[in-house]
Amino acid sequence: MTNALTVIALLLTAVTATTAALTREPVRQAVVLAFLGLCLALLFTVLQAPDVALSQLGVGSAITPLLILLTVRRVRRQEQADEHPDRTE
Amino acid sequence: MNAWLIAAAVLAACGVGPCLLLGLRGSPEQRLAGLNLAATITSVVLLLLAQGFSRTSYTDLALDLAVLAPAGTLVFTRFLAGRQQ
Amino acid sequence: MTPRHTLALVLLVAGAAALLLAALALAVLPGPYLRLHALSPAAALGAPLVALALAVDTGPGRAAVKLLVIGLLLAIGGTVTTMAVARTTVRAERKAQQ
Numbered sequence: 087m088t089n090a091l092t093v094i095a096l097l098l099t100a101v102t103a104t105t106a107a108l109t110r111e112p113v114r115q116a117v118v119l120a121f122l123g124l125c126l127a128l129l130f131t132v133l134q135a136p137d138v139a140l141s142q143l144g145v146g147s148a149i150t151p152l153l154i155l156l157t158v159r160r161v162r163r164q165e166q167a168d169e170h171p172d173r174t175e
Numbered sequence: 176m177n178a179w180l181i182a183a184a185v186l187a188a189c190g191v192g193p194c195l196l197l198g199l200r201g202s203p204e205q206r207l208a209g210l211n212l213a214a215t216i217t218s219v220v221l222l223l224l225a226q227g228f229s230r231t232s233y234t235d236l237a238l239d240l241a242v243l244a245p246a247g248t249l250v251f252t253r254f255l256a257g258r259q260q
Numbered sequence: 261m262t263p264r265h266t267l268a269l270v271l272l273v274a275g276a277a278a279l280l281l282a283a284l285a286l287a288v289l290p291g292p293y294l295r296l297h298a299l300s301p302a303a304a305l306g307a308p309l310v311a312l313a314l315a316v317d318t319g320p321g322r323a324a325v326k327l328l329v330i331g332l333l334l335a336i337g338g339t340v341t342t343m344a345v346a347r348t349t350v351r352a353e354r355k356a357q358q
Binding site for chain 3: 178179182185186189190191192193194196197202204205207208209211212215216218219222223226231234237238241242244245248249252255256
């Protein structure tokens with residue numbers, strides 16, 4: 087039973103991590119990274135490492151998206167201040 | 176091998192899977208809806224794993240996620256609302 | 261098999277069915293507004309039912325109270341975030357229509 091759980095968690099993590107690497111837009115990538123945090127926490131719990139899963143939950147579901155979104159907001163605001171609307175990509 | 180672990184495996188496979196289907200493509204708002212449901216289902220799976228492994232201390236993981244997931248989602252909605260104005 | 265375990269299993273099956281139905285609805289229902297309807301039943305019905313099943317299985321004591329508190333937290337947090345996501349979706353759809 088534990089083997090089946092490990093395989094499921096590994097598959098979820100593999101799919102999510104591949105998508106995180108293939109997503110280009112930062113905001114969407116932040117959501118995918120939050121997903122990846124959930125899947126990794128599941129994997130660590132199945133592998134009997136609850137302390138790692140605890141920190142992964144904190145980092146993955148709150149801190150990583152917050153940092154990425156703050157960076158995106160700062161960069162976009164600077165681009166608007168520079169008045170280069172064609173560079174907002 | 177007990178009912179709790181079986182329920183956890185079924186929920187992890189058939190519950191989080193459809194959320195990934197929606198959450199890994201589409202607009203940011205749609206991904207957020209998928210992320211919300213995935214967080215709820217994941218914390219339930221963590222609760223079931225704690226009972227299945229009969230380690231009561233593992234319930235701290237679900238408690239942690241139940242507190243942190245709304246915070247993360249509210250960060251996202253706040254950012255998206257600020258971007259739309 | 262004591263009646264308490266039977267009750268716990270029934271509650272577990274009901275909660276898991278609610279969660280699976282919500283996940284299926286999220287994947288199947290068309291359009292951004294209809295999909296939002298999948299979020300609140302999972303948080304307000306599925307998660308507390310499973311937490312109640314675990315509490316019944318654990319028996320009276322501090323552990324059961326903790327499980328119930330986690331179920332309550334999941335229900336409250338899920339409801340709040342559902343409203344926030346719905347508000348963001350409405351704004352995005354209105355902006356897309358303009």
